Amino acid sequence: MSKKKTTEPVGCLAVLLKLVGIDLGRIPTDKTLPFHLRDNFLSPAELSFYHVLLQSIRGEYTVCSKVNLSDVFFVSRPNENQGYRNKIDRKHVDFLLCDSKTMQPLLGIELDDASHAKKKRQERDQFVDQVFAAAGLPILHVPATRGYNVSELSEIIRSSLQSKKTVPRTPRVLNGERFCPKCQIPMVQRIASKGMKKGQSFWGCANYPECRETVWGDDSSAV
Template sequence: METLLLSPITLALAAVFVLGCVIVLIWVFRGSGKPAVYLSVVDSLLTPAEKLFYEQLDLVIDGRLQILCKVRLADLIEVESRQPEERNRVFRRIASKHIDFILAEPGTLAPMLAIELDDSSHERADRRERDEYLEELFQTVRFPLLRIKASATYNRRALVDALEQALRRRFQPY
């Protein structure tokens, strides 16, 4: 009986069992290290500059229009083509871009005006290229795009005038 307990087969089975337990433990605890990617919810949807402008815009608009933030271009502009490859090419170009603010009719949320807040990042070459593309895109779809230079303060009268002028363009024939 003593020889059965210490036989090579018994020792091999015990070793396999212990090894199996070690593998299971490693597998169970392998995810407990530091993750490669961290996810968290942002403190605000808007940057400090965007939030400051939003607050001024909200005062000026005074509930007459709805302010929508960071609207994806693909949700604002429809892309249609008889050529699926061309449609997909254009859609991919606008799908990952957003416009800072959209003013929309309160009841229907029909878009009335796009607003892009230009901060210092718009001086970079890649941003200038993006801005030129936006200008061309909005001219193509005949939708007004108002560019506002980001600032620490905003003159309300100047903001009202710029908004009124841009909204008038919305309803002018081209």
């Protein structure tokens, strides 16, 4: 007498995936996944500059490397500007100096090697520079060399940090509607759910949490 073959219930997602050729029962285990640790996260030139950079900032800032631009910047009105979002999605900045307490980005640093002399790379660099300028975040280009002057680099970084633009924090009011001073889009009225101002009304940017601009009550100045 043959035994009746039993099968486990299959979820709707599994059924849909099978229709497009994906069988959940055939997903490889961790031991067979084709992933390996890269040995060249930083190139020799980037690693050399990284250590010089640490000496130059003397522990005043936190250094992040190979940061995706979409982790630093956001696109206002994303439904209308999806193309711009796509243009930064696969681009990164070599190094990013951040405030050690808040991790707020302060300065982008690009290490320019011989590849930056190519026309396509120059076009890419020009666009990245425009992105940083539009967001009011300075970017510094450092030519890649075999040696660096720590004191000179420190002074250049300090000068670049001083060039950081301050975004005006006074919201524009038009026909009774407040516009975010940072994103220039209409703000949304909300009620604080916690903190010392719990229960109070305030205006917040519709791009929250990417933008945290707020205006409390009927005040016309952002805090």
